[in-house]
Amino acid sequence: MIEGAAWRRWVFFYIPLTLFVFVLLFPFYWMLITTFRPDGELYQPWNSPRYQPFWTSNPTLDHIKYLFAETLFSAWLWNTMFIATISTAISLFCGVLAGYALSRLNFPFAGSLGTGIFVTYLVPQTLLFIPLADIIRNFKLGDTPWSLVLTYPTFLIPFCTWLMMGYFKSVPKELEECARIDGASRLQAMLYIIIPVAVPGILSAGIFAFTLSWNEFIYALVFLSSPEQKTVPVGVTSELIRGDVFFWGPLMAAALLGSIPVAMVYSFFVEHYVAGLTGSVKG
Amino acid sequence: MAQVVIRNLNKKFDEVHAVKDVNLQINDKEFMVFVGPSGCGKTTTLRMVAGLESITSGEVLINDTVVNELPPMDRDIAMVFQNYALYPHMSVYDNMAFGLKMRKFDKAEIAQRVQEAADILDIGPLLKRKPRQLSGGQRQRVALGRAIVRHPQVFLFDEPLSNLDAKLRVQMRVELKKLHNRLGTTAIYVTHDQVEAMTLGDRVVVMKDGLVQQVGAPLELYNRPANRFVAGFIGSPAMNFLPVTLADTDGSLWAVGPEFRVKPPAAMAGRLRGHTGKAVLLGIRPEDLRVTNGADPADHTFEATVEVTEQLGSEILLDLTAGPAPMVASVEPTVTAKVGDRLRLAFNPDRLHVFDSQTEASI
Structure with missing residues (x-):
């Protein structure tokens, strides 16, 4: 806390904090309010006497109804969920094993291998999608969810591996040594002791991976073409912006509904997740 | 019945020669203490006996069997670590039962052994708690309990009292001594505290720079130190x-x-x-x-x-x-x-x- 006179607390703490919170939350508020405003209010010119951008007097569910009735939004939601879940599961599985190996097993070149994996994460997706598109075409996976399920791990695995490496390093080595003296093999020690202890780390890696694949745009844009195969971010931008016409109501409704699953995942695991990020394990 | 023999034991970490030609015989039921300043190789030696560290050259024998290549789980030893290393996600009971479960003991036997150990260590009321709900001294007892339920051939202690405050350390020292008198299991105890070494050990090994300086009963080290280092290390204030x-x-x-x-x-x-x-x-x-x-x-x-x-x-x-x-x-x-x-x-x-x-x- 800030010490001293009350004005200091206001100037250095409350006012900056309020500004910060306002700046962070305003886009979400805008999204929310636009979702429920009728078109008649949305398209008022700014100098009209009835112009009131920050509030609505006639809330409506029209945009949401439109989204589900007139577009493939529910299919996009399902696609996104399916792709994000499976690619997260694959990446977590590989990331946990690789992170454990790189942080615990003393094999030659473990250090440089770890760095190598990190470097692959640094290759921008905007470059990587070109060779990947070729591979996807060769395997005839274009326009199927598998094109994304298999390509998302290319950036999710390095990410999970690094996060888990860091987390495993914070787990005291003695826990595992003790388990091995207690009669567990290396694999049993990992399954019964290390992984349960690393749950907060695994959860935060999972949440990050899920969010990254939920929001992923460029691969989804390139590898999927038919409207019914699209994910939420691509579907929304390609089907709700027609030419230069922005369907603001449905756009914002889709953005709102699209962020709810992620928000739910976050809030569900928030305690573990914070422990995973800040997290050391105490024996 | 367990005796531990260490023959020409060496350990090299890249450049560092951490343990140099250590030869020791630890008799059945003996309480052997390794003492020395940090970096003297005492913990490394203990870890080689435990199987947690590979042996560069030499042999470790437990009951006349060379155990160099045996994984820790097959050496029938139990170890107590400085930071206790309690499994944080398990209750005290499960912590103590883990080793027995791994060795496929039946449930009744496990329950009986855990109860027995809990009675000896006076931690009966804590069995349902998680390690984070325990004080330092209680955690230490649980760590000891986890070691004794297994009835191992050899106990290994790696500075088990270092994380306790001074008063508790003295108290636990006495309890360790009592425990050893009662169980009679061969024990190897590593410490940097010469008072612990003197009070606990049947015999004491003084190490420095990876070399054994002297092996002997506490009073022998005190009365007839082999060299200046032992003379200065044993006894307080120093010689x-x-x-x-x-x-x-x-x-x-x-x-x-x-x-x-x-x-x-x-x-x-x-x-x-x-x-x-x-x-x-x-x-x-x-x-x-x-x-x-x-x-x-x-x-x-x-x-x-x-x-x-x-x-x-x-x-x-x-x-x-x-x-x-x-x-x-x-x-x-x-x-x-x-x-x-x-x-x-x-x-x-x-x-x-x-x-x-x-x-x-x-x-």
């Missing part, structure tokens, strides 16, 4: 070392310092003859020094100046200088000495130690 020259005057041998000379007892003179004319180190323990009462022969006294006095209640520690040499004397609490006083000190001639100043070995 005083005075650089002197051995000189033959009028047919008898004298140890001559810069501003004093004393006469080693006749029993020692024979051994010291060979070093006549050479520089040696005179070792006198603080508790073997006292303020002279006038009756002491002049040969065994010298003058010193008081620099600091430390009142401990049961005794007074005097920091003195005799010529350029600093020393500590532990004297009766009745002595009234002030800073700057010149005192005449007498030493116990039977408890004088002499070390070669080159090799530092005891003469």
Whole structure:
């Protein structure tokens, strides 16, 4: 806390904090309010006497109804969920094993291998999608969810591996040594002791991976073409912006509904997740 | 029945030669303590016995079987770690039962053994708690409990009391001793605290720079240290070392310092003859020094100046200088000495130690 006179607390703490919170939350508020405003209010010119951008007097569910009735939004939601879940599961599985190996097993070149994996994460997706598109075409996976399920791990695995490496390093080595003296093999020690202890780390890696694949745009844009195969971010931008016409109501409704699953995942695991990020394990 | 034999054990970490040619025999039911400053190789040696560290060369035998290549789980040992290493996600009961579950004991047997250990250690009411809900001393007990439920051949302790506060450490030390008396399991205990080593060990191994300096019963190390390092390491406050020259005057041998000379007892003179004319180190323990009462022969006294006095209640520690040499004397609490006083000190001639100043070995 800030010490001293009350004005200091206001100037250095409350006012900056309020500004910060306002700046962070305003886009979400805008999204929310636009979702429920009728078109008649949305398209008022700014100098009209009835112009009131920050509030609505006639809330409506029209945009949401439109989204589900007139577009493939529910299919996009399902696609996104399916792709994000499976690619997260694959990446977590590989990331946990690789992170454990790189942080615990003393094999030659473990250090440089770890760095190598990190470097692959640094290759921008905007470059990587070109060779990947070729591979996807060769395997005839274009326009199927598998094109994304298999390509998302290319950036999710390095990410999970690094996060888990860091987390495993914070787990005291003695826990595992003790388990091995207690009669567990290396694999049993990992399954019964290390992984349960690393749950907060695994959860935060999972949440990050899920969010990254939920929001992923460029691969989804390139590898999927038919409207019914699209994910939420691509579907929304390609089907709700027609030419230069922005369907603001449905756009914002889709953005709102699209962020709810992620928000739910976050809030569900928030305690573990914070422990995973800040997290050391105490024996 | 378990004896541990260590033969020509070596450990190299890249450049560092951490353990050099260690040879030891730890007998059945013996409580062996490894003591030494940090980095002396004591923990590495213990970890090689446990199987947590690979052996560069040499052999470790448990009950006449070479265990070099055996994984830790097959060595039938139990280890207590400095940071306890309790499994944080398991209850106290599960922590203690883990080793038995891994070895496929049946449920009733596990429950009975855990209860038995909990009774011995007085942690019965804690069985349902998680480690984070326990105090340091309780965690230590659980860690001990986890070791004893298995009824292993050998207990290994890696500085188990270092994380406890001073008072609890003394208390747990006594309990460890009791526990060992009761169970009689062979134990190897690593510590950097010479008091723990002296009080717990049936025998003590003093190590430095990867080399064994001396192995012996605690009093043997105290009374007959093999070299200057052991002499200085065992005993608190540490032994005083005075650089002197051995000189033959009028047919008898004298140890001559810069501003004093004393006469080693006749029993020692024979051994010291060979070093006549050479520089040696005179070792006198603080508790073997006292303020002279006038009756002491002049040969065994010298003058010193008081620099600091430390009142401990049961005794007074005097920091003195005799010529350029600093020393500590532990004297009766009745002595009234002030800073700057010149005192005449007498030493116990039977408890004088002499070390070669080159090799530092005891003469």
